[in-house]
Amino acid sequence: MTSEQHPQEDDLRIREMSIDDFPVVFHIGEDLFTSEYSPSMYRTWDEYEITTLYNSDSELCLVAEFNNEILGFALGTTVEKSNSAWKYGYLVWLGVKPGIQKGGVGGALFKEIKRRMREQGVRMIIIDTDADNEAGIRFFKKQGFGNPQEHVYMTLNLSRANRRKADRKP
Numbered sequence: 743m744t745s746e747q748h749p750q751e752d753d754l755r756i757r758e759m760s761i762d763d764f765p766v767v768f769h770i771g772e773d774l775f776t777s778e779y780s781p782s783m784y785r786t787w788d789e790y791e792i793t794t795l796y797n798s799d800s801e802l803c804l805v806a807e808f809n810n811e812i813l814g815f816a817l818g819t820t821v822e823k824s825n826s827a828w829k830y831g832y833l834v835w836l837g838v839k840p841g842i843q844k845g846g847v848g849g850a851l852f853k854e855i856k857r858r859m860r861e862q863g864v865r866m867i868i869i870d871t872d873a874d875n876e877a878g879i880r881f882f883k884k885q886g887f888g889n890p891q892e893h894v895y896m897t898l899n900l901s902r903a904n905r906r907k908a909d910r911k912p
């Protein structure tokens with residue numbers, strides 16, 4: 743499928759991911775969530791992300807399918823905090839194949855995961871993405887997200903710190 747052949751929402755099937763879909767979902771994610779996508783993010787895309795989220799809440803692991811081809815996925819879970827009566831939905835990964843982005847697939851996946859989260863009693867959905875991800879941020883704003891909170895990631899290179907300490911020893 744080329745970028746000129748965006749599927750219409752009616753032709754697109756959003757369904758729960760199955761174990762057989764893991765390899766396709768994994769490879770689409772590999773093309774999207776590279777180290778350049780988010781060098782500082784504490785979550786990295788690997789096979790455990792898919793299996794862990796699938797094991798914790800398979801109803802919130804969805805794929806978008808068109809003509810038996812998987813074009814994108816949404817993987818989420820719910821979070822309950824001890825000091826809050828609210829149940830949160832956490833959309834952890836949302837990805838659409840590079841060639842067909844901006845064709846409504848992400849929107850269709852989001853619509854369905856939102857519906858399922860609401861059905862599970864979720865009152866607020868959370869997403870996180872890199873501050874440089876302009877397309878993603880624009881997408882989420884279009885879906886009604888707001889109140890962006892900045893988060894600072896810092897690193898401490900232990901091998902260098904250890905070396906400096908060792909240098910100081912008599």
Ligand SMILES: CC(C)(COP(=O)(O)OP(=O)(O)OC[C@H]1O[C@@H](n2cnc3c(N)ncnc32)[C@H](O)[C@@H]1OP(=O)(O)O)[C@@H](O)C(=O)NCCC(=O)NCCS
Nearest residue numbers: 835836837838843844845846847848849871877878880881
């Ligand atoms: C974010 C993403 C899932 C959106 O899926 P999509 O199928 O492209 O989205 P839709 O076609 O349903 O929605 C289109 C809207 O998304 C935003 N958008 C999507 N791609 C964009 C791009 N390259 N540049 C600017 N805005 C973009 C725009 O708001 C656009 O609406 P507009 O054209 O009216 O401005 C997809 O771009 C993607 O997979 N990105 C890489 C992974 C990622 O960043 N995931 C989100 C964090 S987990």
